[in-house]
Amino acid sequence: MSIDLKNLTIKKAHEALLKGEYSAVDLASAYLEQIKKTDKDIHAYLEVFADVIEQAKVADEKIKNGKAGLLTGIPIAVKDNILIKGKIASAASKILENYTATYDATVIEKLKNEGVVFIGRTNMDEFAMGGSTENSAYGTTKNPYDLERVPGGSSGGSAAAVASNESLVSLGSDTGGSIRQPASFCGLVGLKPTYGAVSRYGVMAMGSSLDQIGPFGKTVLDAEILFNAIKGQDKMDSTTLPNKKSEENLSGKKFKIGVPKDFLNIGGIDESIVKNFQESLEKLKALGHEIIDIELPNLKYSLAVYYVIVPAEVSSNMARYDGMRYGKRVTGATGIEDYFLSRQAGLGREVKRRIILGTYVLSSGYYDAYYNKANIVREIIKDDYKKAFKNVDIIATPTAPSVAFKIGEKVDDPLQMYLEDIFTVPINLAGVPAISIPSGMKNINGKDLPIGIQFIADYNREDKLFAVSKSFLEEK
Amino acid sequence: MLEIKDIEKLAKLARIELTSEEKEKLLKEVDPILGYVTQLKEVVSVVGEEKKAGELRNVAREDANPTETGTNTKDIIADMPDSQDNYLKVEKIL
Numbered sequence: 001m002s003i004d005l006k007n008l009t010i011k012k013a014h015e016a017l018l019k020g021e022y023s024a025v026d027l028a029s030a031y032l033e034q035i036k037k038t039d040k041d042i043h044a045y046l047e048v049f050a051d052v053i054e055q056a057k058v059a060d061e062k063i064k065n066g067k068a069g070l071l072t073g074i075p076i077a078v079k080d081n082i083l084i085k086g087k088i089a090s091a092a093s094k095i096l097e098n099y100t101a102t103y104d105a106t107v108i109e110k111l112k113n114e115g116v117v118f119i120g121r122t123n124m125d126e127f128a129m130g131g132s133t134e135n136s137a138y139g140t141t142k143n144p145y146d147l148e149r150v151p152g153g154s155s156g157g158s159a160a161a162v163a164s165n166e167s168l169v170s171l172g173s174d175t176g177g178s179i180r181q182p183a184s185f186c187g188l189v190g191l192k193p194t195y196g197a198v199s200r201y202g203v204m205a206m207g208s209s210l211d212q213i214g215p216f217g218k219t220v221l222d223a224e225i226l227f228n229a230i231k232g233q234d235k236m237d238s239t240t241l242p243n244k245k246s247e248e249n250l251s252g253k254k255f256k257i258g259v260p261k262d263f264l265n266i267g268g269i270d271e272s273i274v275k276n277f278q279e280s281l282e283k284l285k286a287l288g289h290e291i292i293d294i295e296l297p298n299l300k301y302s303l304a305v306y307y308v309i310v311p312a313e314v315s316s317n318m319a320r321y322d323g324m325r326y327g328k329r330v331t332g333a334t335g336i337e338d339y340f341l342s343r344q345a346g347l348g349r350e351v352k353r354r355i356i357l358g359t360y361v362l363s364s365g366y367y368d369a370y371y372n373k374a375n376i377v378r379e380i381i382k383d384d385y386k387k388a389f390k391n392v393d394i395i396a397t398p399t400a401p402s403v404a405f406k407i408g409e410k411v412d413d414p415l416q417m418y419l420e421d422i423f424t425v426p427i428n429l430a431g432v433p434a435i436s437i438p439s440g441m442k443n444i445n446g447k448d449l450p451i452g453i454q455f456i457a458d459y460n461r462e463d464k465l466f467a468v469s470k471s472f473l474e475e476k
Numbered sequence: 477m478l479e480i481k482d483i484e485k486l487a488k489l490a491r492i493e494l495t496s497e498e499k500e501k502l503l504k505e506v507d508p509i510l511g512y513v514t515q516l517k518e519v520v521s522v523v524g525e526e527k528k529a530g531e532l533r534n535v536a537r538e539d540a541n542p543t544e545t546g547t548n549t550k551d552i553i554a555d556m557p558d559s560q561d562n563y564l565k566v567e568k569i570l
Contacts (some may be wrong), residue, residue, distance in 0.1 A: 091546035099555060100551070100554065100555055101554065102548050102551040103548070103551055121507045184503045194500070205552045235537060236537075238535040238536065238537050239535065271494075298519070301515065301516065301519055304512060304515050304516050305490065305516065306515045307509060307512070307513055308513050308516065314498055315490060319491075322491065323557060324557075324564070324566060325552075325555070326552075326555040326556060326557070327555075327557070328557070329557035329558065330498075331567070332567075333568055334567060335568065338566070338567055339491040339568075340491055340492060341493055342494040343490075343491055343492045343493070344492055344494065349498075351495070352492060352498070352502070352552045353502060353505055353506065355490045355492065356487065356490060356492075356502055356506060357506055357509060357510075359489050360478075360482075360486055360510070361504070363486075363489070369517065370516070373516040373517060373519075373520045374513075374516055376520050376523070377516055377519050377520065379504055379525075380519070380523060389514075400548060414505050414509065414550065415509060415512060416511075459497035
């Protein structure tokens with residue numbers, strides 16, 4: 001049985017499963033076969049689950065009984081910081097090497113109810129800190145387009161799994177670009193939903209005021225279907241918002257798209273990215289959308305704000321990993337020494353760096369100089385967006401300032417690595433939703449590397465993101 | 477400018493043991509980042525402190541309807557590095 005995984009979508013798979021062209025077991029087996037072929041080179045997965053076929057059998061039963069939904073039997077890969085009961089969830093960290101989840105994250109519970117098939121847990125930067133998966137304690141994931149390059153990060157494994165047809169769709173998490181940047185590097189669609197749209201119950205917190213879970217897919221519709229399945233208010237995550245469904249019919253709508261020209265002139269952006277972005281704007285115009293110059297004058301401070309707020313929240317959130325109740329414990333001479341030694345052995349370099357930075361900016365005497373100032377500037381950045389969305393439906397920027405970079409290229413220069421997030425970070429600070437979709441390729445030494453464009457919308461207007469993205473990609 | 481003793485103090489507060497090589501590295505990496513974020517002071521001095529930080533706030537739910545005692549005990553104990561008779565076992569504190 002041969003299934004064309006490369007061109008498969010959720011809808012196509014669903015129809016084939018209903019018609020009996022193949023079973024969920026056949027579909028899962030096809031992905032397992034692909035993983036066997038390519039994952040030793042790509043290393044998207046930290047673990048492929050032993051019960052994939054069993055899960056698929058349950059889905060087949062559901063299909064046979066006429067109880068199948070759109071996602072029944074659909075293979076999904078899950079980032080290693082999202083809990084699935086009974087499975088290891090390590091966040092690619094040594095300190096949680098053998099930690100077995102004792103409950104399901106809300107998103108997992110929702111997907112289980114749909115009857116999806118969880119293929120495995122995917123590689124990432126340790127505790128989602130990084131932009132390349134090079135900070136994983138279990139080795140770097142490779143970009144399927146060029147094995148010498150990174151897939152992006154921190155959700156690099158989830159992106160590489162879909163891009164190499166080792167899963168149909170996947171889940172990631174995005175604190176400052178961790179879904180959108182790998183989507184851009186791997187030629188996929190990746191969505192960072194509105195802050196509060198998706199429950200984070202059962203997801204390991206990194207920057208709690210910024211984290212969101214979101215989908216990866218090869219098409220806009222796949223990402224949309226997965227987003228609709230996981231969103232919604234949850235009493236276990238008090239930051240979640242009630243679902244407000246927009247009544248507006250967006251099919252065929254011509255959007256007003258704002259472009260922050262001043263923000264694009266900050267330097268350090270690869271020429272090929274600028275050129276591709278200009279071409280994308282021309283394409284949007286040709287499709288009947290209106291391009292408008294806008295100003296977001298305070299976005300240039302986003303990275304400074306981000307690299308105060310994130311370490312501050314990280315230093316608090318990481319305090320729980322102390323080797324006491326779960327995870328790796330290194331025993332010292334005294335109880336307090338256990339903390340020091342367990343954290344030394346269990347946490348990686350970037351995690352330690354952010355904890356130290358966060359401890360500094362939150363310490364008495366510096367709190368006001370850093371953390372309070374960062375929060376004030378964060379409000380100013382939010383105001384920039386609020387003003388802009390009075391006049392436009394969508395804001396467009398490139399997703400990342402370059403195509404996928406080489407493994408090792410930026411690993412020794414944290415500030416340079418942080419600059420990778422220049423276009424994605426402001427969105428998390430404001431809490432608005434954004435999507436990255438493929439917009440072209442750059443050829444380097446005979447290898448085509450994907451480029452992404454990012455669309456941003458006002459709070460809870462993911463529907464506009466899907467509509468403009470489908471229009472751009474001419475997806476039905 | 478930070479010094480090694482500042483890094484040592486922060487590491488102590490954060491309960492992390494660091495090798496002297498790690499301390500040197502952190503010093504080299506943390507200082508430029510702190511230099512980069514000082515631009516925030518200038519921004520705020522332009523816009524003024526009166527701009528209030530803070531639509532974001534903590535929202536706590538009612539501590540109600542707890543899980544029945546014992547429901548997850550076995551799984552949670554299985555994750556402990558060391559346990560005895562359904563208790564978490566740690567080094568003597570006093």
